[in-house]
Amino acid sequence: MTKREIKKILFLLGFVGLIGLLSLVFNFPHNNSDRVKAADVTLSTTVQSYISLSISSGSTIAFGNLTPGTPICAGSTVASVTTNATNGYTVGLSDGAVGTGSALLHTDMTTRIADYAGTIADPTLWTGTGLGISCYAADTSKEAAWGTGTTLCDANNEYAGVPETATTAHTVTGYHELVDTSSWSWEIDVPNSQKIGAYSGNVTFTATAVLS
Amino acid sequence: MRGKKVLLLLVALGFLVFPAAFSSAQTNQKGIQISPLTYNFEIQPGGSQTAKITLTNRNDEILNFIMETEDFAAVSEEGAPSFTVTPKKEGVTTLADWIAFPSVKEGAIEPKGEKEITFAINIPQQAEPGGHYAAVFAKEVKKTPEGKTEIGVASRVGTLLLISVPGLVTKTAEITEFSPPKFVWRGPVDLKMKVQNTGSVHYDSLAQVVLKPLWGKEGTVEMGTHTIIPKSIRSYEGKWDKRYPLGYYRLKATAQDGDKGEVEKSATLIAIPLEIAVPVLVVLIIILIVIKYVRRHYKVIANQPPGGPPAAVEPLAPSSPPSKPSSSPDLEQGTPAGEPAESAGESEPPVAPESPTDEENTPTESAEEELSGPDSVSAAPTTGGSVGAPTESAGDESSKPDLAPAKPSEGERSPLPDENAASETLEDGSLPEQTAQPSEPSSSPDLEQGTLPADEVPADQSPASAANPPEPTAPPELPTDDEESAADAPTPDAYGRDVGEEPSKPDLVPAEPSEGENSLPDENAAPETSEDDSSPEQTAPVGEAPTEETTPPPSSTDDKPVSEPSTPTAGEVDEPGPTEADKPLENVIDEEENSTAPPKIRPPQSRGAKSE
Numbered sequence: 001m002t003k004r005e006i007k008k009i010l011f012l013l014g015f016v017g018l019i020g021l022l023s024l025v026f027n028f029p030h031n032n033s034d035r036v037k038a039a040d041v042t043l044s045t046t047v048q049s050y051i052s053l054s055i056s057s058g059s060t061i062a063f064g065n066l067t068p069g070t071p072i073c074a075g076s077t078v079a080s081v082t083t084n085a086t087n088g089y090t091v092g093l094s095d096g097a098v099g100t101g102s103a104l105l106h107t108d109m110t111t112r113i114a115d116y117a118g119t120i121a122d123p124t125l126w127t128g129t130g131l132g133i134s135c136y137a138a139d140t141s142k143e144a145a146w147g148t149g150t151t152l153c154d155a156n157n158e159y160a161g162v163p164e165t166a167t168t169a170h171t172v173t174g175y176h177e178l179v180d181t182s183s184w185s186w187e188i189d190v191p192n193s194q195k196i197g198a199y200s201g202n203v204t205f206t207a208t209a210v211l212s
Numbered sequence: 213m214r215g216k217k218v219l220l221l222l223v224a225l226g227f228l229v230f231p232a233a234f235s236s237a238q239t240n241q242k243g244i245q246i247s248p249l250t251y252n253f254e255i256q257p258g259g260s261q262t263a264k265i266t267l268t269n270r271n272d273e274i275l276n277f278i279m280e281t282e283d284f285a286a287v288s289e290e291g292a293p294s295f296t297v298t299p300k301k302e303g304v305t306t307l308a309d310w311i312a313f314p315s316v317k318e319g320a321i322e323p324k325g326e327k328e329i330t331f332a333i334n335i336p337q338q339a340e341p342g343g344h345y346a347a348v349f350a351k352e353v354k355k356t357p358e359g360k361t362e363i364g365v366a367s368r369v370g371t372l373l374l375i376s377v378p379g380l381v382t383k384t385a386e387i388t389e390f391s392p393p394k395f396v397w398r399g400p401v402d403l404k405m406k407v408q409n410t411g412s413v414h415y416d417s418l419a420q421v422v423l424k425p426l427w428g429k430e431g432t433v434e435m436g437t438h439t440i441i442p443k444s445i446r447s448y449e450g451k452w453d454k455r456y457p458l459g460y461y462r463l464k465a466t467a468q469d470g471d472k473g474e475v476e477k478s479a480t481l482i483a484i485p486l487e488i489a490v491p492v493l494v495v496l497i498i499i500l501i502v503i504k505y506v507r508r509h510y511k512v513i514a515n516q517p518p519g520g521p522p523a524a525v526e527p528l529a530p531s532s533p534p535s536k537p538s539s540s541p542d543l544e545q546g547t548p549a550g551e552p553a554e555s556a557g558e559s560e561p562p563v564a565p566e567s568p569t570d571e572e573n574t575p576t577e578s579a580e581e582e583l584s585g586p587d588s589v590s591a592a593p594t595t596g597g598s599v600g601a602p603t604e605s606a607g608d609e610s611s612k613p614d615l616a617p618a619k620p621s622e623g624e625r626s627p628l629p630d631e632n633a634a635s636e637t638l639e640d641g642s643l644p645e646q647t648a649q650p651s652e653p654s655s656s657p658d659l660e661q662g663t664l665p666a667d668e669v670p671a672d673q674s675p676a677s678a679a680n681p682p683e684p685t686a687p688p689e690l691p692t693d694d695e696e697s698a699a700d701a702p703t704p705d706a707y708g709r710d711v712g713e714e715p716s717k718p719d720l721v722p723a724e725p726s727e728g729e730n731s732l733p734d735e736n737a738a739p740e741t742s743e744d745d746s747s748p749e750q751t752a753p754v755g756e757a758p759t760e761e762t763t764p765p766p767s768s769t770d771d772k773p774v775s776e777p778s779t780p781t782a783g784e785v786d787e788p789g790p791t792e793a794d795k796p797l798e799n800v801i802d803e804e805e806n807s808t809a810p811p812k813i814r815p816p817q818s819r820g821a822k823s824e
Contacts (some may be wrong), residue, residue, distance in 0.1 A: 035390060043314045046264075049250070050246065051245060051249055051369050052245035052246075052268070053368070053369050054243025054244075054268055054271075055366075055367050056242065059354075059365045060362055060363070061363045061365070062360060063361045066361060080242070080243065082245075085249055088291075090290075090292035091481040092295065093542075099725040122726075131363075133396075165282065166286060166295040166368075167571060168292045168294060171288070171292045175292050197362050198360055200362055200363070201367070202364040202365070203363055204351065204366045204367070204368050205365060205366075206349065206365050206370060207369050207370075208249070208293060208347060208368070208369070208370045208372060209372065210290055210291040210292050211291035211292075211293065211440060212250075212291070212416075212437070
């Protein structure tokens with residue numbers, strides 16, 4: 001080996017050693033993952049289930065003047081339900097009136113207009129007299145029992161009288177993130193024997209969760 | 213200009229209104245809200261439990277509310293509570309009565325405000341152990357309209373309370389319905405089951421369906437967990453996601469009761485996915501069609517008429533001695549012919565040797581055989597040699613078309629009158645000779661069938677006989693019967709010619725006496741030979757019996773001309789042994805009759821045995 005070659009080798013070794021020193025000094029390439037210390041914060045919370053019910057329209061239904069034998073199909077009531085219930089919700093109807101009397105009570109506080117003969121379990125196309133209600137539209141799974149009508153006062157709507165206690169009239173199963181609405185139409189007729197005068201009352205829409 | 217301004221204004225208004233509308237949509241949640249939705253408590257008799265519910269007014273107006281309670285005793289299959297009120301006896305209270313609102317029962321909530329409502333559940337000491345169910349409602353209070361005929365609609369929301377009073381309770385369950393489809397064409401498969409709580413307290417029931425195939429791994433479909441209150445039925449639904457289920461499955465539905473025990477119900481399911489079944493069916497159908505096609509094609513070849521394609525004839529030709537050309541042509545053609553051959557075949561047993569190919573082979577063969585009678589038998593082996601075997605196969609004819617002809621079954625003979633055949637056989641005696649004459653090329657196929665020519669020509673004159681003078685003894689026996697049958701019936705029918713040739717039969721007839729005489733050593737041969745052989749006619753004419761017996765003939769025929777006492781092997785039989793043929797039929801017959809020599813019989817025996 002010539003001197004020149006020896007110098008070259010020494011030069012290379014020195015260069016490599018310098019690089020090594022630099023890498024140690026600057027920790028290059030450095031991995032500072034060990035330097036990071038965990039500072040986790042445990043977070044916890046429980047989201048409560050809820051349900052809200054709003055009568056977004058038709059909270060008051062005015063039937064106007066009734067002529068016995070001439071049914072009147074009044075405006076619709078839209079019930080909006082919002083819930084995070086996993087299994088869905090149910091809408092029940094009730095009027096608190098005992099027996100076959102409807103919510104419409106005469107000013108004499110005694111006489112009532114009767115319920116329509118159809119029941120929530122078995123609604124029927126409108127025939128006869130009384131106060132009836134029908135679900136003609138729903139965002140989710142309208143029950144077939146309510147007939148094939150899709151609009152207010154549709155001849156194919158099937159009606160039921162409103163029971164005394166909350167009876168399930170519309171059920172939506174499963175989780176629904178958004179507002180879910182159902183539309184209801186009212187129809188009324190009275191027999192000739194109906195006492196003249198003004199009748200009024202309240203019908204309650206009840207929303208509860210479906211059991212898991 | 214004015215219109216443009218209006219448009220600009222409308223657009224500007226739109227921008228202003230739209231965001232508002234959008235924001236309102238986002239915050240559309242209105243009405244009265246309650247939380248949480250359910251409470252599930254176990255409370256000892258005499259105990260008490262307090263809880264809170266939160267009411268929120270989502271409206272922009274003040275909300276007046278009132279708290280209510282109501283019992284429910286059942287839920288629908290989906291889980292919706294039914295608040296139907298049942299009349300209560302005096303002094304009897306329910307959960308709805310045990311709930312109290314110590315702080316607030318009614319009030320008002322500011323817009324967007326909320327209020328906590330505390331309620332207490334006080335279980336009477338005498339409370340019945342088991343489940344008690346009610347709901348706490350927050351109801352919007354609305355003023356009742358007055359003076360008008362109208363209805364006000366109020367909203368109400370509730371929290372369900374499931375209260376369990378410990379004690380003597382039962383937590384039994386029953387699967388009331390589990391009826392999956394019995395047959396499915398494809399997956400996924402919807403599974404449904406219903407579980408009833410037959411106990412006295414509610415519980416959560418986990419249900420699942422286990423699908424067990426005849427082979428392979430089990431599958432499990434989780435149907436979910438539902439809370440079931442006493443006397444209520446809950447519906448479970450699940451989906452078996454297997455897309456292409458195949459086979460027979462046993463499905464076992466299980467549901468937990470309140471004690472974590474399990475109730476179960478089984479069903480079966482057969483799955484045949486169309487995506488698999490259809491292609492398989494198509495392939496099977498194609499295979500069947502191909503098989504049918506092949507069979508038909510094969511049959512066509514086999515059934516080709518006597519004059520038909522040489523292929524069918526060919527198999528016969530090789531076996532037959534080439535020597536005798538003159539008589540052959542017709543016979544040869546006859547051999548291939550299916551039906552005639554059959555008739556002949558029956559009688560043929562002896563004849564079989566030559567035209568082993570087709571049983572059907574035309575009457576010519578039968579005729580030949582008959583004519584050649586025993587000779588044919590012996591000859592058959594010779595000619596058929598290889599063919600000889602087929603004689604045995606008479607029954608196998610179907611399988612061995614070529615051989616078949618050589619070995620006509622008895623049944624085939626039926627058409628041919630035995631007597632005639634016998635007479636012919638005598639005449640045919642010459643035929644065997646023909647067969648025996650392998651040397652002669654022309655005669656070969658024809659010769660075999662050559663029996664026909666023999667018919668035409670007097671037995672003695674028959675070319676075969678002339679050609680094959682040697683060993684007369686053996687042949688006469690077998691051929692006699694066969695010949696008779698063959699000569700009579702088949703030949704004419706199958707090949708018309710034979711019929712025309714029949715006139716020669718009279719010549720043969722004289723030979724028939726052998727039948728009457730039973731000169732044929734059938735008796736001796738009989739033991740081995742078929743029954744037919746034993747019969748006098750059979751022995752001599754051979755016609756009938758031998759045909760059936762043909763199967764063995766091939767061996768016997770081979771060589772052992774009648775003269776040889778030793779029983780010829782089947783192959784021998786087949787071999788017509790030119791020697792036999794050589795002898796004039798009459799002479800042979802005479803010898804046989806006189807001698808009743810067993811050796812003669814043997815050749816036919818072989819056939820007879822076969823025929824049997």
